[in-house]
Amino acid sequence: MTTTNAPARAGQAIGRMLLQGGTVVALLLLIIFFFAMRPDIFLTFVNVKNILYQVSILAIIAGAQTVVMVVGDFDLSVGATSSLAGAVAGAQMIGGAPIWQAISVALLVGLIVGLVNGVLIAYLNLTAFVATLATMTSVVGFAFLVTEGTTLFNFPAEFNELGQGKFLNIPIPVYFALVISVIIWAVLKFTTIGRSWHAIGGNVEVSRLSGVNVRRARLLAFTVAGLVSAIGGILLAARLGSASAVQGSDNMMFSVAAVFLGMTVIKSGMANLGGTMIGVGIIGVMSNGLNILGVNAYIQQVVTGIIIILAVTLSGLKTRER
Amino acid sequence: MSATNASTEVPMALEARDIFKHFDGVHALSGVKLSVKTGEIHALLGENGAGKSTLVKVITGIYTPDSGEILRNGESVEFANVRVANRAGIVALYQELSIIPSISVAENIMLGEQTPSKGGIVQWAELRKRAQEQLDRLNQKIPLNRLAGELSPVQQTMVAFARALATDARVLILDEPTASLTDTEIKDLFAVLRKLRDQGVAIIYVSHRLEEVFELCDRLTIMRNGETIITKDVQESNIEEVISNMVGRAAGQLYPERGTATTEVALTVEGLNGRRVKNVSFTAHKGEVLGIGGLAGSGRSELLRILAGAQKHSTGTVTVGEEALPSSPSVGKALDAGIALVPEERRSQGVILSASIQDNIALANIPSVSSLGIVSGVKISTITKRGMLDLQIKARGPHQNVGELSGGNQQKVVLAKMLARKPKVLLMDEPTRGIDVGTKAEIYRLIRELAAGGTTVIAVSSELPELIGMSDRIIIMHEGQISGEVEAAVADDELLLTYCYGKAN
Numbered sequence: 092m093t094t095t096n097a098p099a100r101a102g103q104a105i106g107r108m109l110l111q112g113g114t115v116v117a118l119l120l121l122i123i124f125f126f127a128m129r130p131d132i133f134l135t136f137v138n139v140k141n142i143l144y145q146v147s148i149l150a151i152i153a154g155a156q157t158v159v160m161v162v163g164d165f166d167l168s169v170g171a172t173s174s175l176a177g178a179v180a181g182a183q184m185i186g187g188a189p190i191w192q193a194i195s196v197a198l199l200v201g202l203i204v205g206l207v208n209g210v211l212i213a214y215l216n217l218t219a220f221v222a223t224l225a226t227m228t229s230v231v232g233f234a235f236l237v238t239e240g241t242t243l244f245n246f247p248a249e250f251n252e253l254g255q256g257k258f259l260n261i262p263i264p265v266y267f268a269l270v271i272s273v274i275i276w277a278v279l280k281f282t283t284i285g286r287s288w289h290a291i292g293g294n295v296e297v298s299r300l301s302g303v304n305v306r307r308a309r310l311l312a313f314t315v316a317g318l319v320s321a322i323g324g325i326l327l328a329a330r331l332g333s334a335s336a337v338q339g340s341d342n343m344m345f346s347v348a349a350v351f352l353g354m355t356v357i358k359s360g361m362a363n364l365g366g367t368m369i370g371v372g373i374i375g376v377m378s379n380g381l382n383i384l385g386v387n388a389y390i391q392q393v394v395t396g397i398i399i400i401l402a403v404t405l406s407g408l409k410t411r412e413r
Numbered sequence: 414m415s416a417t418n419a420s421t422e423v424p425m426a427l428e429a430r431d432i433f434k435h436f437d438g439v440h441a442l443s444g445v446k447l448s449v450k451t452g453e454i455h456a457l458l459g460e461n462g463a464g465k466s467t468l469v470k471v472i473t474g475i476y477t478p479d480s481g482e483i484l485r486n487g488e489s490v491e492f493a494n495v496r497v498a499n500r501a502g503i504v505a506l507y508q509e510l511s512i513i514p515s516i517s518v519a520e521n522i523m524l525g526e527q528t529p530s531k532g533g534i535v536q537w538a539e540l541r542k543r544a545q546e547q548l549d550r551l552n553q554k555i556p557l558n559r560l561a562g563e564l565s566p567v568q569q570t571m572v573a574f575a576r577a578l579a580t581d582a583r584v585l586i587l588d589e590p591t592a593s594l595t596d597t598e599i600k601d602l603f604a605v606l607r608k609l610r611d612q613g614v615a616i617i618y619v620s621h622r623l624e625e626v627f628e629l630c631d632r633l634t635i636m637r638n639g640e641t642i643i644t645k646d647v648q649e650s651n652i653e654e655v656i657s658n659m660v661g662r663a664a665g666q667l668y669p670e671r672g673t674a675t676t677e678v679a680l681t682v683e684g685l686n687g688r689r690v691k692n693v694s695f696t697a698h699k700g701e702v703l704g705i706g707g708l709a710g711s712g713r714s715e716l717l718r719i720l721a722g723a724q725k726h727s728t729g730t731v732t733v734g735e736e737a738l739p740s741s742p743s744v745g746k747a748l749d750a751g752i753a754l755v756p757e758e759r760r761s762q763g764v765i766l767s768a769s770i771q772d773n774i775a776l777a778n779i780p781s782v783s784s785l786g787i788v789s790g791v792k793i794s795t796i797t798k799r800g801m802l803d804l805q806i807k808a809r810g811p812h813q814n815v816g817e818l819s820g821g822n823q824q825k826v827v828l829a830k831m832l833a834r835k836p837k838v839l840l841m842d843e844p845t846r847g848i849d850v851g852t853k854a855e856i857y858r859l860i861r862e863l864a865a866g867g868t869t870v871i872a873v874s875s876e877l878p879e880l881i882g883m884s885d886r887i888i889i890m891h892e893g894q895i896s897g898e899v900e901a902a903v904a905d906d907e908l909l910l911t912y913c914y915g916k917a918n
Contacts, residue, residue, distance in 0.1 A: 281537075283530040286516075290524055293513035300507075301576065302496045302525035359515040359560050 114355045114366070114402055118373050125380035132383055140261065146375035147264035148173075148327045149345055153367050154275045155319035156346040157353070160362035161279060162312045163292040164212065164219035168227035170343030172204045172317055173324025174336055175234040180250075180325050181243040181334035190250050198321050204230055205317020209310035227343075234336035244333040254329030264326050271319060276364040278315075288312055292361055345374055348399050355402045373398065424487025426451040426615035427503070427584045432471055432481035441467040442478070442639045447617075449584065451486075454606060454616040456626040456647070459636035460659050460877065465619050468636070469586055472617075473505045474498035485584075499526070502583030506590060511573035514562025519544040521561045522575045547575035550608075552601045567594055574602070578609075585609065586617040591625060603629050621708055623652050623914070635659055656907050667854050668882035669861040671902065674701035678734075679869040680752075680838050682720070685729030689715040691893035693729070697838070702860055702870045704884030704901065706877065708913050712893040713873045714757055717840045720871070721754035722747030733837055748777070751837035755827050755844065757873075759820070763827040766816035770808055770826055771797045773815050777830045800829030804859065821852030828859065839863060841872040845879065857883050877906045891915035 125133045132138055152169050159166045176197040183193035204226060211222035256263045279285040287308045290298040299305050323342070328334040352373055353366025377398070378391045425448045434442040442464050449455045459465050470476045472483060474492030483490055485501055492498040512521050522544040523529065529539040541557050548555055553571045555564065561572055570590070577585060591599050606616060606629065618630055626633060627647055634644040635658045642658050680697040689712040697703045707713045718724035720731060722742035731738040733750045744754075756762035764773050775782055775793045782792040797811045804825040808818055815826055824844070831839065844860065845853045860870050860883060874880045880887055884901040889912035897912030 281535055282533050283528050283535055284533065286520060286528060286535055287525075289516050290513050290520070293515035297511070297513050298525065300495050302499050302527075304496075359562070361515050 114352055114373070115369055117398070117402070118369055118376065121373060121376050121380065125376065125383065128380075129383050133380065138379070138383070140265075142375050142379045143265045143268075144262040145379060146371050147262070147268035148323050148330070149342055149349065149374065150268040150368060150371045151271050151323035151326070152320055152339070152342040153346040153349040153371050154272050154364065155316040155323070156350050157362050157364050157367045158275060158279070158288070158319070159219070159312050159316045160347075160350045160354075161285075161288045161292050162309055163295070164309065164312070165223070165347060166208060166219065166313065166316050167223040167343060168204060168208060168230055169316060169320040169323075169346055170340040171227045171230040171234065172201050172320040173327060173339035173342060174334075175204070175230050175237065176201045176321035176324035177328030177334040177338065178234045178237040178243065178336060181246060181328055182237050184246050184250060185243060190247060193250070194325055197325050198318060201317045201319075201321020201324070202314060203317070205314040205320075206310070208317065209313035212313060213306040213309035231336060231340075238334060238336050240336070242333050242335040246329070246332060251329050251332045254326050255332070264330060267322070267326055271322065272364060272368060275319070279364060284308060284311060289361065293359075345395070348395055349374060351399055352402050423451065425449060425484065426486065427472065427617075428484040428487075429468065429472060430482040430484065432468065432483075433479045434467055434471060434476060435479060440639050442471070445481070445636070445639070445641050446644075447472075447634055447641060448644070449615045449617055450632075451615055452610050452613045453631040454610050454618055454629055456630040456633035457617055457619045457636065458623075458626065458633055458655060458659060460875075463636040463659070464639040465636055466588070467639075469505055469588065469617070469619065472498070473503055473586065496526070499580060502581065503586070504577050504580050504582035504584070505586035505588065506573055506577045507588050512561040512564075512569045515560060517557065518555055518559050518561050518564070518572055519557035521572050522547050522579050524576060527576075527579050543579065544575070547579045550578060551575055551605055567598060570594060571598075578605075582614065584615045584617070586619070588619045589621065590618075591620070591622065599625070621914075623655060626655075627652065653907075656910055659910075667857065669858050671702075671861075671885050673861065673865040674885045675699045680720075680871075681730075681732040683730045683732075685716070685719060685726055685731070687715065687719050687724060687726035687729075689893050690719060690726070693890075693893075693895055695888060695895065695898075697869045697871055699867055699869055700864050701886065702864050702872065702884050704880040704887040705871060705873045705890065706875070706880045706887060706909055706913060707890035707896075709875065711890040711913070713890045714842050715893075716890070717754060717842050717871070717873055720747070720838075721752055721840055723754065723756075748834055748836075751835075753777075753831035753834050753836035753839055755824075755831055755839070755841040757842035757846070759823055759827060759846070764815045764823055764830075767814060769812045769814055770801065770806065770818075771811040773826055774800055774830045774833060778833045781833070796833045797829075800826075800833055803832070804829050805855070819852070821855070824852075824856065825859075828856075832863075836868065838869045838871065841870065843874060844872050844883075845874075845876075853879075877909050880904075880909065881906070889913055 152173060155169050156166060179200050180193040180197035183196055184190065208223055208226055211217045211226070212219050254264055258266065279288065287298070287303050290303055291305055291308055295305060324339050327339055331338065349370030350362050350367050352370030353368070354360055354362055356366035356369055357363050374395055377394060381391045381394070382388065427449045429445060429447040432442050432445040433440070445464065445468055447457070447468065457465050457468070467476065471478050474494050474497055483492070485503070490501060492501065513524070519541050523540050529536040529543065544557055551571055551574060553568070553575070555568050555571065561569060564572065574590065590602065594602065610616060618626070620626055630647050632644065633647055633650065633655070635642045635655060637659060675698055677699040678696050679699040682696070683694045685693040691712070693716060705713045705716065715724060719726045722744045733752060736750060738750055739746055760766060765776070771793055774797050775788070778796060779788070782789055782796065794811060800806070801808065801811065806822050806825045806829065808822060815823055818826070841860070845856050860872065864870055872883065881901050881904050887899050887901050887904055887909065888895055889897040889909055891913065892915060896915050899908060
């Protein structure tokens with residue numbers, strides 16, 4: 092029965108996608124626009140590789156943000172956590188610690204920040220806004236303490252290779268972003284904890300009364316977000332070959348933006364990893380395209396804000412019509 | 414069943430013994446007894462506020478009783494939370510809490526601990542198979558992949574019901590399960606319930622629809638004022654007996670004298686249609702207290718919200734005195750025309766708990782306490798003092814936060830806020846919900862004083878004695894329409910209940 096219906100169902104799915112896909116269309120239009128403006132540069136292999144390289148760390152942080160936003164919360168501390176993780180790894184290596192130890196400690200730090208967020212929100216009932224704003228503030232402070240307010244550099248070449256090296260002519264962070272995205276997607280889609288996150292994001296009370304362990308699930312979501320943010324931060328430090336207390340902070344706003352854009356892609360209006368990656372793509376294409384056109388770099392931030400407003404307004408109109 | 418020997422006592426599937434539970438000094442349950450046999454459908458009946466929901470919540474571990482004992486198969490049990498009760502086979506299906514709109518039908522059915530998994534990985538094939546089995550048991554053809562939020566309300570109820578079945582409930586508690594179902598669907602549901610009963614499931618059936626109870630149930634228990642009045646076989650009872658047991662006898666001199674109504678028309682409603690409101694027409698007079706009754710979901714609250722400009726209507730007119738309200742109303746326009754609403758949910762719709770009495774009262778009166786956009790502290794304090802004095806609000810002062818006041822005093826703040834607008838027509842939705850008896854009497858007196866001063870009061874209440882006691886005239890709604898109208902002086906509970914259930918005159 093399922094096999095005979097498959098083509099019809101696929102057709103339906105495509106139709107639905109086009110109907111829902113205002114955001115996807117926006118991404119395509121952006122690509123066409125920049126290609127038309129600079130056909131000699133924009134869609135060349137080198138430039139596409141550049142775009143992927145530029146968005147790879149944002150993609151990882153946005154993946155972390157997607158997890159908490161599926162649960163119906165959000166995490167303002169992801170950017171700060173990534174900075175702190177990069178700084179901790181850097182400080183360790185400068186102090187002579189082996190690379191594996193530096194990375195492990197940095198990951199542990201991210202895990203702990205996430206755990207603290209989770210305890211505050213799931214068990215002490217703070218709102219996500221207050222809790223993650225507070226941890227963000229403290230975490231930035233820790234990062235300044237670790238870096239002593241300076242920029243750390245002179246990391247071992249093997250470490251920098253993680254962020255700057257290439258495999259098959261593709262930068263290594265792109266592989267990291269790909270693998271982490273697929274893992275997060277699979278966890279959200281196939282595991283009991285992932286489905287619990289979806290249920291809680293849909294309706295906390297029904298989930299609780301149906302026996303979902305809401306507190307534990309929310310705690311886990313924030314812990315995962317902290318850990319994944321730390322991975323992003325370590326890769327960023329490797330890519331730049333340096334670590335400062337604020338180098339990850341832009342990624343917080345952009346990660347929320349990417350998830351918001353992605354929420355407009357699917358019918359249920361929930362955060363979803365595929366959509367988030369489309370959002371990351373829009374942000375990446377825009378910033379790269381505007382760079383190529385020689386537009387002032389700060390304008391991309393202005394435009395990103397406007398695009399979020401447009402996308403969310405449009406998806407709001409769609410649900411209101413229903 | 415194998416246990417045929419009558420001398421060996423078969424333990425009850427579920428038994429509640431002498432359950433006491435109180436909230437803020439008010440007794441919600443006083444010595445409740447309920448016993449449900451394995452393999453029976455047991456109706457739990459009572460008016461709104463009789464304590465049915467509280468009892469259900471005690472049984473399912475949401476509330477902990479102050480004292481008393483719950484027995485499952487004859488053994489004393491304590492449920493710390495819903496999950497523990499679920500594991501003991503006790504599952505409640507609530508009318509208002511049904512589905513998660515953003516996930517699929519299959520996942521809704523197999524939610525939480527029912528999700529089949531191996532090593533933390535969801536077994537989708539198994540999940541879909543078991544979800545389909547539950548839908549088949551209900552004779553429902555609902556696509557498993559659809560988002561539950563896209564289903565009709567009927568289908569959503571069925572999905573919620575399938576979830577209860579999926580948990581392998583041995584004691585199943587259903588709260589108004591047929592509220593949004595058609596006759597065919599009700600027949601299917603009843604067939605399933607009978608099948609479950611024959612398989613040894615104990616079912617507690619909470620419903621306002623007495624005909625259904627007599628068609629479906631084996632035994633019934635009636636509650637009133639937090640006590641269990643009677644338990645007997647359905648076959649040995651009849652609707653009249655049930656109603657008189659549900660109603661009991663009304664309280665004494667809680668209500669002030671009637672007789673302030675005039676013949677001058679203050680409000681005319683003609684052919685009003687809107688969400689849950691169908692072709693409603695009536696008039697209300699100056700100085701009259703008009704009560705509006707009906708079951709939950711009958712459209713009574715929606716009617717008030719339309720009159721107050723808080724909800725749109727599609728057709729119909731509302732006229733205050735001589736002045737017709739604009740066809741696209743807003744709360745502001747309704748207030749300007751002299752219609753004010755004291756809403757049902759006091760804590761979420763009536764007052765801002767974190768703000769002071771003074772700020773709450775100022776909120777609805779900004780035009781009269783400000784000029785050129787500047788708010789006058791003197792004017793605010795004047796109207797606040799007057800309101801607190803007139804309504805005898807018990808508080809430390811105008812600056813105390815409303816959240817610190819008792820329910821009765823919070824309600825008086827809502828009243829003061831609206832009365833400062835000097836409304837011609839005051840709408841009140843459940844004017845005494847969650848208020849102790851002493852303050853109730855005060856509210857009734859206030860309502861009557863307002864009427865004596867020429868205000869028209871239209872009050873919705875789900876408590877029939879209150880409806881009769883405080884009103885001059887009563888309108889009853891059923892499924893959005895007016896199903897009956899009666900002078901309060903000659904009304905009795907049985908007549909009103911008949912109207913509530915939509916029976917013809």
